[in-house]
Amino acid sequence: xxxxERLFPDEMTDAQFEDFLGDxxxxxxxxxxxxLILSPFPIAEWRRMSLSRCTGPCGRWLRRYIETAxxxxxxxxxxxxxxxxxxxxxGNLMFENGRVSGFIDLEGLIWGYPAEDILRYFVFADExxxxxxxxxxxxxxxxxxxxVRRMPYPSGDWVTAINECWLGRVWKKLGxxxxxxxxxxxxxxxxxxxxxxxxxxxxxxxxxxx
Numbered sequence: 001x002x003x004x005e006r007l008f009p010d011e012m013t014d015a016q017f018e019d020f021l022g023d024x025x026x027x028x029x030x031x032x033x034x035x036l037i038l039s040p041f042p043i044a045e046w047r048r049m050s051l052s053r054c055t056g057p058c059g060r061w062l063r064r065y066i067e068t069a070x071x072x073x074x075x076x077x078x079x080x081x082x083x084x085x086x087x088x089x090x091g092n093l094m095f096e097n098g099r100v101s102g103f104i105d106l107e108g109l110i111w112g113y114p115a116e117d118i119l120r121y122f123v124f125a126d127e128x129x130x131x132x133x134x135x136x137x138x139x140x141x142x143x144x145x146x147x148v149r150r151m152p153y154p155s156g157d158w159v160t161a162i163n164e165c166w167l168g169r170v171w172k173k174l175g176x177x178x179x180x181x182x183x184x185x186x187x188x189x190x191x192x193x194x195x196x197x198x199x200x201x202x203x204x205x206x207x208x209x210x
Contacts (some may be wrong), residue, residue: 002094002101002104003094003096003101003102004094004095004096004102005094005095006090006091006094006095007090007093007095008125008136008140009121009122009125009140009143009144010125010136010139010140010143012095012098013098014146015098016095016098016099017143017146018146018150019098019099019100020093020095020099021118021146021147021150021151023099023100024088024100024117024118025151025152027085027100027103028082028084028114028117031082031083031084031085031109032082032083032114047066047167049171050066050167050170050171051063051066051067066167066170076112076113076160077156077160080113080156081111081112081113082111082112082113082114083110083111084109084110084111084112084113084114084116084117085103085106085108085109085117086108086109086110086112086116086117087105087108087120088103088117088118088120088121089120089121089124089125090121090124090125091105092104092105093121112161113153113157113160113161114151114153114157115151115157115158115161116161116164116165118147118151119158119161119162119165119198120165122140122143122144122147123165123194123198125140126140126194127191127194141197141201144198144201145201145204145205148201148202148205148206149205149206149208154206155202155203155206155207158198158202158206159199159202162195162198162199162202165195166191166192166195169191170188173187173188
């Protein structure tokens with residue numbers, strides 16, 4: 001049992017959010033003491049398999065969005081890979097008095113860039129807001145920009161994490177047999193806008209001081 005409440009990143013004050021980033025770094029550093037010896041499943045392979053499944057009338061649309069994730073920006077650098085939470089989202093964080101009181105749901109620990117945890121945290125929050133919550137969504141993007149400036153991760157880590165997250169979404173949608181092709185293509189096209197926005201934020205904020 002872990003006391004506390006769940007908070008979306010836009011529900012914290014600026015000070016609480018910066019405290020959260022520090023708490024995550026402390027948690028992450030405890031996991032990062034082991035590096036990966038063998039290369040993980042390369043993201044370029046995810047890209048290749050996703051492209052191979054882009055058939056039918058919607059294939060051309062799907063290929064267009066997958067190909068935006070350049071192969072040169074989609075491969076993990078072995079020396080940067082660490083153990084990460086792998087499923088970090090607002091439901092897996094507990095807060096008490098504005099500070100993280102616990103990271104939960106740890107059975108899904110995986111290899112990856114620590115930047116991927118923070119990225120998935122924001123993607124989940126953004127995707128679960130109502131479509132009309134423009135003000136909250138704008139604040140989420142501002143908080144993500146602050147995270148990019150504050151966290152000690154290079155732009156390559158963020159870009160690779162964004163591409164991996166996007167290609168994972170493509171792979172999942174392509175395997176969804178409950179939806180027809182045009183619906184899948186529309187959902188991916190709309191979803192891609194989020195990943196494009198995140199890449200733009202990274203490009204503008206890496207290396208800046210907060």
